[in-house]
Amino acid sequence: RKEVEQDPGPFNVPEGATVAFNCTYSNSASQSFFWYRQDCRKEPKLLMSVYSSGNEDGRFTAQLNRASQYISLLIRDSKLSDSATYLCVVNKDTNDYKLSFGAGTTVTVRA
Amino acid sequence: DAGITQSPRHKVTETGTPVTLRCHQTENHRYMYWYRQDPGHGLRLTHYSYGVKDTDKGEVSDGYSVSRSKTEDFLLTLESATSSQTSVYFCAISESVGNYEKLFFGSGTQLSVL
Numbered sequence: 358r359k360e361v362e363q364d365p366g367p368f369n370v371p372e373g374a375t376v377a378f379n380c381t382y383s384n385s386a387s388q389s390f391f392w393y394r395q396d397c398r399k400e401p402k403l404l405m406s407v408y409s410s411g412n413e414d415g416r417f418t419a420q421l422n423r424a425s426q427y428i429s430l431l432i433r434d435s436k437l438s439d440s441a442t443y444l445c446v447v448n449k450d451t452n453d454y455k456l457s458f459g460a461g462t463t464v465t466v467r468a
Numbered sequence: 469d470a471g472i473t474q475s476p477r478h479k480v481t482e483t484g485t486p487v488t489l490r491c492h493q494t495e496n497h498r499y500m501y502w503y504r505q506d507p508g509h510g511l512r513l514t515h516y517s518y519g520v521k522d523t524d525k526g527e528v529s530d531g532y533s534v535s536r537s538k539t540e541d542f543l544l545t546l547e548s549a550t551s552s553q554t555s556v557y558f559c560a561i562s563e564s565v566g567n568y569e570k571l572f573f574g575s576g577t578q579l580s581v582l
Contacts, residue, residue, distance in 0.1 A: 361510060403570050403572070444510065458512070
């Protein structure tokens with residue numbers, strides 16, 4: 358079983374729609390959780406951290422469910438510019454290099 | 469922008485030849501990393517460095533070596549490239565942001581081994 362699993366998608370949504378997807382992780386001792394965004398042929402960039410209580414950044418909402426070992430990302434009022442691959446990243450423990458990356462969920466927003 | 473430059477951006481080479489990828493950073497970050505990214509896989513760590521001359525292996529280190537003789541430069545070497553090492557390689561640094569260490573990536577090197 359992969360340490361971090363994501364539905365690869367693609368999630369094809371119209372502009373203005375809401376899209377949500379999850380990421381599951383296998384190590385219950387995982388401490389930190391992040392969503393990164395990667396545009397085609399570009400480097401990943403940090404989108405947001407995921408806090409235990411859930412957090413929001415503009416149109417983006419991230420949630421953590423430790424009991425079921427998943428994190429989620431919800432995008433409201435989707436824009437064309439939201440089209441990207443979203444990478445789930447989980448820190449296994451306090452050593453930063455022990456990050457596990459999901460293979461990504463692709464979102465395509467259409468006009 | 470975390471001041472990370474990777475070179476070359478693209479490289480085509482033949483099986484069995486040595487290849488060195490360079491990562492250069494301008495902001496004196498202590499930690500540097502090399503990842504490879506392949507379709508269907510998440511980014512996978514080959515090596516990381518926690519200071520000059522201090523390096524360690526990641527989860528996919530076979531066939532790779534690294535060196536860090538200066539804070540600003542982290543080199544990844546494929547001693548004898550194989551077709552399975554065809555990939556996109558990203559260098560990263562980590563930076564403290566709030567309560568977490570966050571990764572910032574270079575633009576990547578597309579390596580093709582024929």
